[in-house]
Amino acid sequence: MSPNASTTPTTSLPLIDLANFTNSSRESRLKTAKQLVSACRTTGFVYIVNHGVPKHELDRAFAISSKFFALPQEEKMKAPHPPGWSIHRGYSWPGFEKVSNATSSTDDEAAVQKLREVQDVKESYEVGSELNPEMPNIWPPEEVLPEWRPFMSKFYWTCFETAKTVLRALALGIGLEEDTLVKLHSGHYNQLRLLNYPAIPAQVLEEGTCERMPAHTDWSTMTMLWQDDCGGLQVEDPNHVGRFIDVEPVEGALVMNIGDLMMRWSNDVLRSTMHRVTLPPLQDRIKGERRITRPRKSIVYFLATDPDRLIEVMSSCVDENRPAKYEPITQRDYASMRARMQY
Numbered sequence: 001m002s003p004n005a006s007t008t009p010t011t012s013l014p015l016i017d018l019a020n021f022t023n024s025s026r027e028s029r030l031k032t033a034k035q036l037v038s039a040c041r042t043t044g045f046v047y048i049v050n051h052g053v054p055k056h057e058l059d060r061a062f063a064i065s066s067k068f069f070a071l072p073q074e075e076k077m078k079a080p081h082p083p084g085w086s087i088h089r090g091y092s093w094p095g096f097e098k099v100s101n102a103t104s105s106t107d108d109e110a111a112v113q114k115l116r117e118v119q120d121v122k123e124s125y126e127v128g129s130e131l132n133p134e135m136p137n138i139w140p141p142e143e144v145l146p147e148w149r150p151f152m153s154k155f156y157w158t159c160f161e162t163a164k165t166v167l168r169a170l171a172l173g174i175g176l177e178e179d180t181l182v183k184l185h186s187g188h189y190n191q192l193r194l195l196n197y198p199a200i201p202a203q204v205l206e207e208g209t210c211e212r213m214p215a216h217t218d219w220s221t222m223t224m225l226w227q228d229d230c231g232g233l234q235v236e237d238p239n240h241v242g243r244f245i246d247v248e249p250v251e252g253a254l255v256m257n258i259g260d261l262m263m264r265w266s267n268d269v270l271r272s273t274m275h276r277v278t279l280p281p282l283q284d285r286i287k288g289e290r291r292i293t294r295p296r297k298s299i300v301y302f303l304a305t306d307p308d309r310l311i312e313v314m315s316s317c318v319d320e321n322r323p324a325k326y327e328p329i330t331q332r333d334y335a336s337m338r339a340r341m342q343y
């Protein structure tokens with residue numbers, strides 16, 4: 001089946017105005033928090049406006065990202081992502097990473113080869129906290145792009161400020177003390193990911209010979225994403241397995257989604273939804289006789305709890321009709337159990 005075979009052309013994600021949570025009455029805060037949780041229970045994906053990351057910082061993040069990905073390959077290769085699935089830092093070149101939902105427990109050479117027959121045509125750069133002792137950052141030499149390290153290491157923390165507000169709203173909306181979720185996230189275990197999907201003939205995506213990013217769920221507690229105006233991100237329709245809905249770029253909005261760890265934490269009340277990146281939905285983004293799609297950039301921020309903090313199913317998500325489905329687990333144990341067969 002071609003990756004676009006069952007696409008609906010509508011944009012139908014809920015939109016949350018975070019200003020109604022940050023600068024607002026108690027009543028409005030609670031109402032917004034409940035709206036957010038309601039969206040996360042159904043689609044697991046929402047747009048958030050007035051999210052607090054300043055526009056000038058986002059513009060600069062996209063500009064610096066474009067500058068990095070436009071460098072000659074040998075310059076980008078001066079900060080290579082290490083092999084294997086356990087470290088996520090530095091530059092991954094097109095074809096290096098293969099996203100999938102397969103786990104390392106099914107990891108065998110034949111299965112990896114099969115997945116790799118269809119390459120992911122994307123490149124990325126992963127950045128973490130400078131104080132994460134387990135995954136040190138990998139930076140290009142300063143002369144390659146002097147602004148890269150100072151900007152990205154600061155932008156990482158700008159994103160975390162917004163993430164904390166969203167975590168507070170989620171906690172309040174799901175019936176917990178407001179700081180319950182924030183308390184388990186020191187911020188040092190998050191991941192900032194700059195992505196570039198190069199221009200590519202539409203036909204190879206239509207035929208499924210290559211993919212931009214195949215359908216997957218995120219490993220995080222939650223994810224925030226900014227995309228340029230190309231489009232191509234899609235989420236699975238909550239009412240229709242296998243059908244995907246376009247997440248059209250919305251000016252000024254981030255896209256937030258629930259990850260697998262939060263789904264487990266919430267006793268499956270909040271949904272970690274399948275999503276993928278495929279052809280841009282509008283034909284004006286595909287040009288010329290060879291039907292080349294526009295390149296696409298996105299910036300993703302994955303949130304993770306501190307690795308040794310115990311994740312126990314949220315008390316407000318358990319009752320006699322919904323007993324706790326999961327044993328308490330640390331993020332570390334969960335991550336090794338769910339390690340993805342990506343490389």
Ligand SMILES: O=C(O)CCC(=O)C(=O)O
Pocket residue numbers: 193195213218225227233275276277298300
């Ligand atoms: O680039 C995008 O829009 C999606 C990225 C994504 O889903 C991921 O990195 O997990």
Ligand SMILES: [Fe+2]
Pocket residue numbers: 216217218275
């Ligand atoms: Fe994702």
